[in-house]
Ligand SMILES: NC(=O)C1=CN([C@@H]2O[C@H](COP(=O)(O)OP(=O)(O)OC[C@H]3O[C@@H](n4cnc5c(N)ncnc54)[C@H](OP(=O)(O)O)[C@@H]3O)[C@@H](O)[C@H]2O)C=CC1
């Protein structure tokens with residue numbers, strides 16, 4: 191069902207057509223960004239194909255992180271490049287979610303202003319709820335294909351997805367913890383909007399290079415007022431390093 195985003199930013203309770211619990215006023219979603227990069231900060235090569243950077247320990251950590259969240263979000267660039275499912279893979283983690291009274295899987299969320307997500311994308315399969323955020327300017331018939339594929343299509347923004355409004359809308363649906371897995375365009379926009387609370391970066395021991403290869407934060411980049419990161423932890427995992435930051 192396509193529906194209008196509330197665009198509210200005050201955290202007030204909203205109508206709940208998607209069946210998420212309505213949260214109390216003033217609640218604020220916690221936003222964690224997680225990604226894996228090469229030592230030179232690349233998310234993938236210049237071919238923009240999925241690149242395995244994490245090892246088994248890091249993938250297991252990512253699975254636990256997904257399982258601890260209400261929703262997992264990516265930009266449509268990642269959907270088109272990787273066709274990810276964004277599901278929790280470990281059956282024990284799924285069972286633990288159910289024992290906590292949660293849905294077996296976190297919801298999947300795609301920032302997709304122009305409704306480019308292919309209807310047969312894995313992120314729209316029936317393993318979990320799927321929310322596609324589209325812009326108001328997008329013709330209804332484009333969104334209708336996503337609707338027919340089982341997605342909850344939510345209008346968030348005029349010509350491009352407005353992330354602040356979109357996150358307020360997800361918050362109102364009951365998403366308390368949102369994990370963002372990329373890619374670089376979406377991650378930059380979230381930092382630019384001051385919406386990120388935590389950043390974890392797994393730095394694998396490989397060098398990718400390439401001026402056109404996607405990096406952790408692309409977009410226009412910052413020239414001043416850089417995000418205020420505080421290093422919270424450093425851990426060796428597999429053959430790489432996990433860096434954990436809080437964002438002021
Ligand atoms: N190593 C890792 O951990 C990861 C690697 N990757 C890699 O990253 C690459 C994809 O990254 P990238 O191309 O940056 O794609 P993103 O996943 O960041 O998607 C970018 C697209 O999201 C849409 N979007 C909608 N609203 C916004 C907004 N407010 N701000 C920014 N984007 C918005 C835009 O398309 P539109 O205007 O049409 O809406 C934009 O082009 C792939 O190569 C993939 O393999 C991806 C994730 C993790």
Ligand SMILES: Nc1nc(O)c(N)c(N[C@@H]2O[C@H](COP(=O)(O)O)[C@@H](O)[C@H]2O)n1
Nearest residue numbers: 226241242243244272274275276277371
């Ligand atoms: N943590 C991590 N390490 C890597 O090496 C990666 N390439 C990624 N990619 C992200 O994971 C998504 C794939 O998820 P599924 O396995 O399909 O559930 C991919 O789209 C990227 O967001 N992540």
